[in-house]
Amino acid sequence: MRSKTEKRVSRQGAGEGVVSGLERIRQLLLPMVAGMAATKKDLMDWVKDVGLEALKALFEADATVIAGPKGRHRPQDRTHHWWGSTATELPFGGRRIRVERPRVRSRSGKETALPSVARFQAEDPLPERVLNQIVLGVSTRGYGASLEPSPPGVRTRGTSKSAASRHLVERMGTKMRDYLSRRLDEVKLVALMIDGIEVARQTVVVALGISEDGTKTPLGLWQGSTENAVLCTSLLQDLLGRGLKLEGKVLCVIDGGKGIRKAIDDVLGDLAVVQRCQLHKRRNLKDHLPKSRQAHVDRVMREAYGSARAETARKSLRSLLSWLESNGHEDAAGSLREGMEETLTVLKLDLSPTLRRSLATTNAIENCLGTVRRVSRNVKRWKGGAMVRRWTAIGLVTAQKRFRRIKGHRDLHQLVAALRPKQSAENVA
Secondary structure (H helix, E strand, O other): OOOOOHHHHHHHHHHHHHHHHHHHHHOOOHHHHHHHHHHHHHHHHHHHHHHHHHHHHHHHHHHHHHOOOOOOOOOOOOEEEEEEEEEEEEEOEEEEEEEEEEEEOOOOEEEEHHHHHHHHOOOHHHHHHHHEEEEEOOOOOOHHHHHHHOOOOOOOOOOOOOHHHHHHHHHHHHHHHHHHHHOOOOOOOEEEEEEEEEEEEEEEEEEEEEEOOOOOOEEEEEEEEOOHHHHHHHHHHHHHOOEEEEEOEEEEEOOOOHHHHHHHHHHHHHEEEEEEEEHHHHHHHHHOOOHHHHHHHHHHHHHHHOOOOOHHHHHHHHHHHHHHHOOOOOOHHHHHHOOHHHHHHHHHOOOOOOHHHHHHOOOOHHHHHHHHHHHHHOOOOHHHHHHHHHHHHHHHHHHHHOOOOOOOOOHHHHHHHHHHHHHHHHHOO
């Protein structure tokens, strides 16, 4: 038998062999990685050089069309002539660069603008580039460092913190105005989710619409001090004022806030069929219980909400309610009793299991608000309500780009039939 010392020496030798093998692999890979990095840099430099040369060639071609070939005799009826060159600022690679361009002068002494220069200056992609970088998590102070190196020997500007901030405010203001004023006539609403988010100690209430084909659309937002009925009422009235049509009853999924509930009653009335978020109800109930009882109660509620029929779920919840009261958990029992029937709405509508799970909670709008938090996390100094609205709006626009239709969207006809039986019968006929 081998002694312990021999085994230890053997293991050490094996370990040293692995380390030496890794070192050999590293030595082999280092030149390849260095070559790849150098090739990328050379390629980027070549692309930039070619791009600058292409710009200069385009400017020369414009000047030739207007004033004719440079250095050649022109007839007396010519209208323009070459007039030296000047530096012009153009957007390039997320910054502004100064490039030389020819100047063309008319016989009357006025300079004529080159069409390509005017086109590049009119279609400025720089604010959009700044916005995209900030949405990805780059701060305005670090915007310049996030760009590829500028072409050597070319003067640049527009990458400082103040310049990035100006471009950001410009682009965000435009997007916010477009977002908050767009018409909603084409949205065929079948479900509506409303929830609030706190941004810079201010409350912003957001509405997310679900169309008959399962498409999710952020409909609007409204800003105030708290998530009260007045704020939510203003939001709903704004949606109707921008053309949102309710062709029948609509399923309204909410977290249970009293202000949202009252606003829905005041504005939508009998057209609203309310579904209280089951996940919020479970969380609220757990907050009223000691830790030793939370797991049991949550399991009973989860199984109840997973039932196929509303009667079965109601029976389980009432049994749980009696258990809570008999064990002295009066606060938890009151929380369960409050709005219990509205947590069973999707069960009463007889929907498919997948669609029922999608509409039983406010997860869809919670995920949307999560994107708002992520996009605005780098903001350190908030300056007024307009800034809060800008960042919330750009967060919603960013979230919408990644939206998919809700799970179970193929079964949405079941929801339409349950909410609007007459309309569904007419469509079938």
